[in-house]
Amino acid sequence: MRIRSGGGEAMNNGPLLFLGVLITLASSFWGLVLAPQIQFGRQQPRLIEATGEYYPSPRPGLAERGAEVYRSLGCVECHSQQVRQSGVHFDVWVTELTTNITAAVPAVARLQSHLNEADVAKALGKLPARVAMGLDAADADDLAKKLTAAGATAKPALVALGPDIARNWGPRLSVSQDYLRDYPVQLGQLRLGPDLASYGTRQTNENLILLHLYEPTRTMPGSMMPPYRFLFAKKPYKFLDGVPTGTIVTKVATGESEESAGEVVVPKEDALALVAYLTSLKAETSLTEAPTPKVPAPPAPPAAPGQTPPLAPVPPVP
């Protein structure tokens, strides 16, 4: 009673079953691992003409170490690193008047029939002026050309849409180019905390980030984030006095109680590395596949093409 052959019925045939299992695995491996790899695997850091630098550029050493701290602490469990965008539309901005304003106003008002001349005059009083919103690319281009021909130099400006953008989590959607130098890539699956893909563009105050890590509820009342006090050390106050300025020992702006106890809280190197990493998260470089929206600059000094836009002031909230 050793092995009888599998017989005619396919489902009783062990080797055939094995072959089936092998083929299904190979198909999904080919489709989901090899195919994307062949399609995009040779993606390289790209030369950005405007800045003359490669994007993404390597992180500075301390930030690179901070990425390890980020991975090790499992920040990805609550923070995503991917900005989503639901779409784009175009606004049209008048940047310069080539005729005088009295001639331009009726021309603009004629092209934008829903605006009356008073509004147009008011808008054009201060350039750049937005004269149309929410158009698609072709309409915006068309309108800009007509306006320019009428004496009001106009250009379409891209506007990224979506709640993530509106929350100021990033100026544009995240694309695969942003992650080329990351290991491990931490896209995340849950947003119990805010998205961090572009954290460095909205929070640049390192001391505030340190304080947030030390006691989140102080910088953000009601925060659910656990405190990371173990990234800090309490040192006698005198010791800090003895340390010359400019060393890595940064005093956290702690409250009175710690100060009066004769102690001061200083971040350990891991905390500083983590902060360096967080401030290095800046997915804002304009790319062909993900242009960064840019508000046209005032006419006087013409804006350099591709320059990063001036960012709206951000409330100091991590």
Next chain:
Amino acid sequence: MSASPSTSVAATETTAASPVERIPSAEIDASLRWPVLALLAGSVMWLIVGTVLALLAAIKLHKGDFLADCPWLTVGRIRPASANAILYGFASQAALGVLFWLLCRLGNVRFMYQVAVLIAGKLWNIGVLVGVVAILVGASNGFEWMEMPRYAAAILFAAYVVLGLCAVATFQTRRVRQLYPTQWFLFAALFWFPWLYTAANYLLVIEPVRGVFQSVVAAWFAGGFLRLWLGLVALGIIYYLLPKMTGKPLYSGPLAAFAFWTILFFGSWAGVAGLQGAPVPRWVPSVGVAAMLCLLAALVSNALNWYFTSCYLDLFKKNSAARFIVFGAGCYLLAGLAELILAAPAIDRVTGLTLAGMGVKGLAIHGFIGSVLLGSIYYVLPRVLQGQWASEKLIRIHFGFHAAGVLLIFVGLLVGGVLQGMKLENPSTAFISIAKGTAPFVGLSTTGILLLLVGQVLLAINLFKLVRFFVQPAVRTFCAEYCGCGSVRAEVKP
């Protein structure tokens, strides 16, 4: 691809035609006693460890200050540690234990590899321990369910090679050549796991691919791990135990074969559906969603097959182990539907990156896979130990806690996630208030985890009593036979 008519008639091994004299089930069970006991007892221990860690993580979401000064108990570490303890320590280990038993029973063979499996099983436990501790001290890889660093993964893999070879050898030496659907599922799972695990480890840890393709590979792995390793084993168990418990033959072999191949073909593609909206090529998540839609065919055929095989309600009343199996089958259907609905692009736009996904995962892990494995632990252990559970009532209470816990976790996180997603859609709602708004729902799931834990402690008590009744006489006989001291010591004792 057609199953033979006799397969569909065979309500498991009892009716399978064989010219050979059959080995009595009791004898087969006895040959499996130590390996299966070791694997299943180990799995229960890890289940409790994993659930305790999950409970700590859940509490810390409510009260950030709780145990905050301890770096290795930070949320970002105990959550993956908990998931790994449950998936590798509990689910994979229990799956292997039940798998050996099923292969021997269905193939009508005595188990031959006791020592190898005992040692490899211990090695597996060591691997999980090393991995969980490594995650807690911060050596995580940072990829979902692959957080264990390479040295722990190497131990697990080494242990699995032995365990898997023993299983395949058991399969090959089966005396009943006719295959029952359960065996297809187990056989496929046996190969899928090592291939997936090595491929993913190679592409993510040893020779990492660049950029977001790490995330694609990680999603491919996580989906395959759930659907084609643990999921296949759990389905195989259901296909065995449902007919066995009702005493009726399986309704249709061909239908089971259809479900099997559908899962095999599409299951491995479905994992990437979770990448919708992520910065990966658009076609990748689309393929995932399409595959998930195809899996609906398997879901429906499984449901029909089970429905016509057994009357759920009768079975539910019949015995306590059956409740876990029926509940697990129900959770499989519910989780499959929920995951499909959440993957619809219009819905994913709202619920992606919220608690809802966690809820469905919780349902799949604890509700489907967990229930089926717990049910089979309750079913298999008394048989291999030739004993009785100390208390049938404790099992029923465990089931009550378990079912309530699973539903609380699922409903709490699903509803919380949907609300969270809807609020996130509106950028004028402050993020902090959205995060705080999830607290009551996270609280529901925390309660659910607590209920799961209570039930698991009851299982541990029952298991301890069962093993004690079994081990005590065994030790006494052993001592009496080999040392001659057992009886002496018994007399000396007051």
